[in-house]
Amino acid sequence: MVRYIPSKIIVDTKVRDSLLTHNILNNLPGVPVEYVADTSTAIDAIRGRKDPLYAGKKVLLLTENRGRFLKPCPGTKEYICCGYRILNFATNCNLECSYCILQSYLNNPAMVVYANIEDMFAELEDELSQDSESIYRIGTGEFTDSLALDHLTGFAKLILPYFAHKQNVILELKTKTDNIGNLIDLQHNGNTMVSWSLNTEEVAKREELFAPSIDDRIEAAFKCQNVGYRLGFHFDPLIYYPGWEEGYQRTLERLFARIDTRNVSWISMGGLRFLPELKPIIQKRFPQSKIIYEEFVPGMDGKMRYFKPIRIEMYSRMLEWIRDYDPKLCVYLCMESREVWKKVFKEDRVENSENLAKILDDTGDKK
Amino acid sequence: MGNVEYKQLDIKSIDLTDTTFVITYGFTLTQLKKSIEKIGILNPPLVKKKSREQYSIVCGYKRLLVCQDMGIEKLRCAIMGQGIEEKDTFLTGLFDNLSHRVLNPVEKSITISKLQKYYSGEVIVKKFLPLLGLNPHYSVLDRIKPLSGLDAKVKDAVVDGRIDEGAAAKLLNFSEKDRELLFQLLSVLRFSKNKQNEIIDNSYDIAKRDGCSISDFLNAKGLKEILTDSDLNIPQKGNRVRYFLRKLRYPKIIKAEKDFMEVRRKLNLGDTIKLTSPPSFEGDRYCIEFQFENMDDLEENLKKIASIKHNKEFKRIIEG
Structure with a gap:
């Protein structure tokens, strides 16, 4: 995989002396740097470009997060959500997946790193000490790929040792990359798990342009397994296309040829879904992509989703194939209704978001 | 605009085919001709010298066309100074147009x-x-x-309001042949703006999904039969064409809708009880609505509704 290198770095003068800023500048010695007191002009300039989404990915903006770093996952009440919390240390992603929801979700097209991590640690310290009884499942991969920039930021080297000493935290690093160099020697004390978004090799080639192959992702997971990390796998988005059955079966076969199911905390599944505004963006930016031409309906949350019987069919088959490898593996659905849960799992085991959160808290806590 | 010189010009010296500075499109000259016949030209056209004996039009394209049509040979024109850049000349024409229409x-x-x-x-x-x-x-x-x-006839349809500008722009995503077919379809069936976009979007999606051209399915037997059916009026043809395309675009959804309607029909609920499925079958809430006049009527409706729960086909639809 080709590691991300920006064409330009813009540093908000407010984070000029931050540790992350130093890390990034040291790791990118030849890249032009511009210091600005106000980032809005720089962001507006990118927005004014012909393809702001493409132009934005070439600019790495180091700025401060003026809001909260730790937020609840923006799941909607209409569907059952896993209820994890997002540690928002960066936004945007360079992997250029055709279906990426960030294309229609983020206002700022630049690659952003919130470099005021001193504020982040202060907030975490405060938050985690408030309720020492609860399990905090925290992820960094909602608005960015957790590891895509790690060779530049060294963020993992800061956050993993911090969480290693906490009693009530499960940190999940979600990625499509094999950028695990920083993880291998870190002390994590079982509090960090690494998870990969997987798909079929055909989908990875066609729709996840700059992401590593499925085999490379599995190989990276294998290396993490060998140094004691718990693992997770997310088949999200599941893509429906002629030949999807063989494609996903092949991926599962390759996965479990390298990964011991006893090291897997959970596997999630979620059908492709997107805001209606994303369709013309995909048509324009990825004209070769056909994934938006299947049968979608407006979901109760306003996002377009596969027609329900298609989702139920895909989840049910996937579950059956996963269960063939290990019937005890924790498998869950991301943002689905109780009705779909019931039809896929043939039991009414998850009635609401609280049920699911409890299952995942308990599963993640079994180190 | 710089210095302007007024001069009587031979109309043949103005190159009416040179539209470098012209933005006018989609017009009729009838009213203007009547006006010029009655009171003549009050504002002389603005031109710019392009060679020793030739001028380009900057403002007054329609006036010049009328004069040419009326056989006028000489006309008083305003001639722009030579030092003005092409860009500024274009802006002069643009702002002149924007000032009055x-x-x-x-x-x-x-x-x-x-x-x-x-x-x-x-x-x-x-x-x-x-x-x-x-x-x-x-x-x-x-x-x-x-x-x-776009082709002239599509542009004319946009100007006349027969085709939505957004729908027309989408036509450029198709080959010339497909564009022609779609335009014919939209013209014949006189769809509203939203329906025009629906027809184009569905056609585009089908072609992309199946890797085929529009003509492959617009020339299909079923569609031709709808269009040539003399028993159908234009709105009826329009609805059937939309359904034909929706069925190609969303075969599973259409089948589910059809199955639901068939089961509902067999429930014999009559005209007073309305049973509806969740939108796009996404939610899990079905709705029953009815009206009644008196207690007997209420009881009869409730009996009919109670009978639904014993219907196996309906149970299959609800519970999957």
């Missing part, structure tokens, strides 16, 4: 295409789109810009 979508598109010779996309979006009465967004630029590249 609203441009139609095709004229806006022509304007944008011509501005591209002189300005970056960013300047056009920020400075000129608002002048044209458009929002300053690239998406608007992308929607309007292609219109000038």
Whole structure:
């Protein structure tokens, strides 16, 4: 995989002396740097470009997060959500997946790193000490790929040792990359798990342009397994296309040829879904992509989703194939209704978001 | 505009085919001709010298066309100073037009295409789109810009309001042959703006999904039969064509709708009880609604509703 290198770095003068800023500048010695007191002009300039989404990915903006770093996952009440919390240390992603929801979700097209991590640690310290009884499942991969920039930021080297000493935290690093160099020697004390978004090799080639192959992702997971990390796998988005059955079966076969199911905390599944505004963006930016031409309906949350019987069919088959490898593996659905849960799992085991959160808290806590 | 010289010019010396500075599109000359016949030309056309004996039109294209049509040989014109740059000459014509009328979508598109010779996309979006009465967004630029590249009959349909400008711009995503077929379909069936877009979107999606051309399914037997059925009026044909395309685009959803309607029909609920499925079958809430006049009527309706729960086919639809 080709590691991300920006064409330009813009540093908000407010984070000029931050540790992350130093890390990034040291790791990118030849890249032009511009210091600005106000980032809005720089962001507006990118927005004014012909393809702001493409132009934005070439600019790495180091700025401060003026809001909260730790937020609840923006799941909607209409569907059952896993209820994890997002540690928002960066936004945007360079992997250029055709279906990426960030294309229609983020206002700022630049690659952003919130470099005021001193504020982040202060907030975490405060938050985690408030309720020492609860399990905090925290992820960094909602608005960015957790590891895509790690060779530049060294963020993992800061956050993993911090969480290693906490009693009530499960940190999940979600990625499509094999950028695990920083993880291998870190002390994590079982509090960090690494998870990969997987798909079929055909989908990875066609729709996840700059992401590593499925085999490379599995190989990276294998290396993490060998140094004691718990693992997770997310088949999200599941893509429906002629030949999807063989494609996903092949991926599962390759996965479990390298990964011991006893090291897997959970596997999630979620059908492709997107805001209606994303369709013309995909048509324009990825004209070769056909994934938006299947049968979608407006979901109760306003996002377009596969027609329900298609989702139920895909989840049910996937579950059956996963269960063939290990019937005890924790498998869950991301943002689905109780009705779909019931039809896929043939039991009414998850009635609401609280049920699911409890299952995942308990599963993640079994180190 | 610099110095302007007024001079009687031979109309043959004005190159009416040179539209470098012309943005006018989609007009009739009838009223203007009547006016010129009655009171003559009050404002002389503005021209610019392009060679020793030839002039280009800057303002007054329609006036010159009428004069030519009326056989007028000589006309008093305003001639722009030679030192003025081409860009500024174009802007003179543009601002003259904007000062007294609203441009139609095709004229806006022509304007944008011509501005591209002189300005970056960013300047056009920020400075000129608002002048044209458009929002300053690239998406608007992308929607309007292609219109000038459409075939004349499609452009005319846009100007006349027979086809939506957004739908027309989408036609450029198709091959010439497919564009022609779709345009014919939209023209014959006189769809509303939303339905035009639905027809084009569904056609595009089907073609992309199946890797085929529009003609492959628009020339299909079923569709031809609808279009040639003399028992159907235009709205009926329109509805059937929409259904035909929806069925191709969403076969599973249409089948589910059909199955549900069939089961509902067999429930014999009568006209007073309305049973509806969740929108797109996405939610899990079905709805029963009825009206009644008196207690007997109420009881009868409730009996009918109670009988639904024993219906196996309905249970299969609800519980899967």
